Amino acid sequence: MAFPQEHPLPWGFAGSSGTIIDAQSGAPIRGAVLVARWNWLRYYPGGFHSSPRYYDEGEVLHIAEAVSDDEGRYALAPWGPVVRGMGQVENDSPSVTAFKRGYEPFQKSLGADRSGVIRMRQQSASDEELAKSIAAVQQGIYEAGDIHGLHWTYPNDFWKSMPRMILALNREKRRLGEAGYAVLGAHLLNGRSGKGDLSLPGYDERMNNSKGIPPTPAIAAITWQIRRDDGSAVRRVVEQKRVGSSSYVGFWISPWRHPQPAPPGWSIDVDAVPLVRFYAAGYRGQPDMPWTEAGGTVALAPVPATHEGWLGELRRWLRDLDEALARGDRTQAIEEQRPLIWVLAEECKRLTLDARKGICFDPTSDIGRLGGIPEAMQWYVAENEFGRGDGRKPSHTAPASHIQGISARRAPNPGDPKPVGGFTIGPTPEPRKDPPR
Amino acid sequence: MRRGLAAIGCALAMAFANAATPEQEAEAAGRVGDAAALARIIAQGKPDIVDWFGRGMQFSQMDLPADVEALVIASFDDARVGARLRAMPSRYRTRKLFDLHYARVEKAFLRSEPSIAEILNTDQDGIEEDLLRLGAKLPPGERGISDYVYHVARRHHPAAVPILLAALDESFSDPRRRGFNDELESLLAYPSIDIWKKTALELDRLRAQDRLAPEQHKSVRARVDALIADPAKLEQAKNLDGWERYMRRVRAIPVNLGRLEALKSSDPAAYVREQERFLASKEAIGREIESAFIRRNLGHEAFQLGLFARFRARDPAGAIRSFMKAAELGNDFAQVAIADTYQFDLDDRRAAVSAYRKALGQAKMPRRANPDPVYDAPGSRVNAWWRAWFEQEISFLETGKSFRGTIGEAQIGGFFEVMLNKAPAVTAVFAPEFRQPNSRGVRTHLGQRLGGTWSAARDQLMNIGRPTLKMRLDALPSSRIALMMAIRHASALPDPDAIVAYFARNDPSGYWSTYVFGTVAYLDGLGPKREEEAARNESAELLPGMAADDEPRPLSLAAQTFMKSRNLRSK
Secondary structure (H helix, E strand, O other), X not given: OOOHHHOOEEEEEOOEEEEEEEOOOOOEOOOOEEEEEEEEEEXXXXXXXXXXXXXXXXXXXXXXXXXXXXXXXXXXXXXXEEEEOOEEEOOOOOEEEEEOOOEOOEEEEOOOOOOOEEEEOEOOOOHHHHHHHHHHHHHOEEEOOEEEOOOOOOOOOHHHHOHHHHHHHHHHHHHHHHHHOOOOOHHHOOOOOOEEEXXXXXHHHHHHHOOOOOOOOEEEEEEEEEEEOOOOOEEEEEEEEEEEOOOEEEEEOOOOOOOOOOOOOEEXXXXXXXXXXXXXXXXXXXXXXXXXXXXXXXXXXXXXXXXXXXXXXXXXXXXXXXXXXXXXXXXXXXXXXXXXXXXXXXXXXXXXXXXXXXXXXXXXXXXXXOOOOOHHHOOOOOEOXXXXXXXXXXXXXXXXXXXXXXXXXXXXXXXXOOOOOOOOEEEOOOOXXXXXX | OHHHHHHHHHHXXXXXXHOOOHHHHHHHXXXXXXXXXXXHHHHHOOHHHHHHHHHHHHHOOOOOOHHHHHXXXXXXXXXXXXXXXXOOXXXXXXXXXXXXXXXXXXXXXXXXXXXXXXXXXEOOOOOHHHHHHHHXXXXXXXXXXXXXXXXXXXXXXXXXXXXXXXXXXXXXXXOOOOOOOHHHHHHHHOOOHHHHHHHHHHHHHHHHOOOOOHHHHHHHHHHHHHHHHOHHHHHHHHHHHHHHHHHHHHHHOOOOHXXXXXXXXXXXXXXXXXXXXXXXXHHHHHHHHOOHHHHHHHHHHHHHHHHHHHHOOOOHHHHHHHHHHHHHOOOHHHHHHHHHHHHHHOOOHHHHHHHHHHHHHHHHOOOOOOOOOOOOXXXXXXXXXXXXXXXXXXXXXXXXXXXXXXXXXXXXXXXXXXXHHHOHHHHHHHOOOOOOOOOOOOEOOOOOEOOOOHHHHHHHHXXXXXXXXXXXXXXXXXXXXXXXXXXXHHHOOOOHHHHHHHHXXXXXXXXXXXXXXXXXXXXXXXXXXXXXXXXHOOHHHHOHHXXXXXXXXXXXXXXXXXXXXXXXXXX
């Protein structure tokens, strides 16, 4: 026998419209993106140890997306009936999220509110706080047993129904820069991570056996297409980054990750598939491969540790560099290729002097004079699924130390050892003998 | 039935627990440079086990024995174990192995090629020119010159001089260098006024071309000029050079040091014979090079061999031979050891008196050249004590009358200084049965003493192994050398009669005993201040028995017994 909650029922929406206005001035807001979700709560009848419950598992019966017009008007189209059992639509549906640059994100269930008026407050908090409130509505706000928001990281593909919201939030994250770290990127949506795994057989052994300088980390060279923000032009840009120092490492390549290698006024063209190649010392490289959001696994084969095998691969790196530097603006190309230049320079240090010919840059050339480790190759710039972190960032600002120096000279100590002395040893005097009386 | 099975199980477990692992076996074989064992390891083709063999040789501080080196050469390019054989940490000796490394270095394209470093792991002569040729493959290291040039320069070979002179220019222009200039220091380490003058000329040339700032030039030139002007500096450089040449030649002597070391426990008499031969070869080299430092070192080795012959091999005649050799080479302690051996082991009073007289003469006029004198300078507490004891001991041996006289404050201080500061020269041969504390002089970062305190004395007492102490002390032959080492152990004996008896056996004149028991009696008379004073003057460090908890304290009872029997008092 089934519980009443398990029976299939028809669900639908008759459609509605409303206005998005500025909460302070009452002025209509144009271009605000609105997402309405009819969240589906799955029913669990419970058992011996649990009671019956409804769970929000990120499922949705319907998603509608709209953009407000010049008068701030929006409309949500009717849908249904949809027959579904084993649960129910969230009370007071739809749950509405609205976003417009310069305003706090809006989040509310509008089921009971028939007016359709959405009042958005202008941004008053700092950019960091704004980013956190955006992240909250992206992930979902837990309220009275229900989760309201965009359900951003749930493992399903419902995000495909809100493309304009995704683009709007991506733009906002980019605009906020470092302050926007908390905003969830679109690469965190299900299936968009661009996660890859790089397999370097024998790398860990090399690392363990290296005495002194460990092997250089592998790097990924990604050729992106970037687009001017007004859409008037596109061009290519190369981003090189540290992938890792292990036999099996994960990495992420996605046009939705920030910060992006594009200059101000430009952004990565999210519709163009980037090309990726890898450089790892001691491994045979492979030609550029298209890298989709689905990601993949790349296995590089070790080159034989022979003169020709090893040096031939480094020569290939040099050819790639020469080709890159010969294309377009040399200064920009050098900047783009700095990780590879650095890794090649590090590998050159491992070579004997005679082996360096034809592989290593002249130390007096503009490239040979480049010093220091590029930021992208620093060990502390670690990437994870969320984005790029910086392991060096202090959690708080410590006051400057007033210690100037410590004297190492020890003052004479009254407890210092002294020689044994202060007494003599000698025969015990004979007891005086009194004369007999 | 069940018990039987349990017994079998236990027996099997113990058998497995006691069985040496292949790694342990390889290391043990390496310690004695066992070529047959290495041949078996190579045949098995286990590189890790080769490492353990090499580690064993490293523990024994030995160079590759000839038969082991022959195996390394034969399997140099072995696919399984060749790399590990080539990387053995012990120094190699043959030209053949050098040539094999040379061929690998010539072909190398990676600086991580192990032969690039391994080729330098030798002291053989005649490789310098070849190394300099290979030097072109290596970039300058942190020293500014390649390791090969530095290696050749360290041997003061003339072929490195032009390279070093040429590298001077760069050495001053590199701003990363602070304080130490390897090229300059390498040139100034050559024991040659001619090379120092060439260095000065090069410095002038660099200054003339403005490659060297006036202040740099002035400061460096002043240093070189001071060397050229002072003949003592040349002598010092020659001494150092001589020592390095001596060590290279000593290492070339085909002696399996690991096997020799193993004889110490397996056949002490054979160890003494082999070491005497080895020492004779070293002496022959030392005579050719002629340096006071080498003589002192040989003297020290002969003295230690004498101690081993006497206390481990129980061969007093052999000990006298080595002590005499050591004394001849300038070791002052050896003269005391000769007198002691005649007195106790050989029971030759006349020879003992003669030896003590000679020691007394040396104490009156200590050798100036010795940087670590036994007797210290005349007028010091240490010198006063040695002289007082020698005179007393001569008197005792001549008259048979034990000591009963007055001891002054200076001699008391001298006795403790000698026992604390000079005894380390004789303690090594008695290890590991008798451990010596090493906390004396240790302080915290705030300057508080950690060693030499009352609690350090209690710690010594806890770790001295009192239950077996009497048995261990009784096993030692009578000797003041042994007493010097074991004075702290004897003070810790739990039985007052045993303390008195041990001192009586090793100090028949009672002279040393008077210092020990007189000091204990004096400190016991201080009452509550006893601990503080004993820690402060370090008598507790030498006599940890004073810190015993037993009531009454055995050492105090022994002191009372001794002082009463001799009718002595401390005041």
